[in-house]
Amino acid sequence: MPTVTEVNVTTGVTTNREMTSEEIAVQEASNAVQKKADDAAAVVAAQVATDKASGNSKLKALGLTDAEITALVG
């Protein structure tokens, strides 16, 4: 069972105890939500990178130089 350390700064008492099932559930749920958001953000970032590369290739196919493409899109 994972443990939690609580430092009560008012009393100066440090307590190490096992996490309750409720705390574990809350932590796991929160981490799952964050992981889902991170995964979604990664998918979006990957698509943006793909679109950027594709757009860059198409501009080059039209005859633009790298400097001209950079001037256009940054």
Place this chain on the structure above:
Amino acid sequence: MAGTFDLIGSHTVTAAAGDAAINFTGIGTSHDDLYVLLECYGTTAGTLQLNCNSNSSNVWSGFGRQFTATGTTADFMDTSSAAKTKFNAALVNNYQSNMSLYEMYFTGYRDTAVQNVPIINYRNISASYDVRVGDSFAAFGAGTSSNATAITAINLNLDTGNFGQNSRCSLYGISNTI
């Protein structure tokens, strides 16, 4: 302006299995700001994430940027506009002898009307730094939260595994001079 830093709580992880969470509770209102210094080791390999929350359930949003020694950059922390219940910061290869050092300032933590804004500054120190420069990086970020009550507790955990043995977390109260 920051005047004095008073150490008001500290914990060093001694158990070989580590601690799943470190919570500072009972934080009073005798200071102006709070400062957390976390020297962090993980217990699992790979990319871990530090979760920081206040009063167990406060909603935070934030953004940050990390920089590696090889010149690459990446976003970290909460990059969406949606409200989050935790203030997140990425750890890279925080494993065994790799240490991440975090600094967090909770400015105006006792304010009941104005948003509280922490600033995170951290760096990862890799045991293999000499041969894998990319493992070492620095980052900064900021987050904000609007709470109707003062912060009385700060909660820290990792998204995977535990704070490893010898991890140390210290909480300071800052008294401003003006």
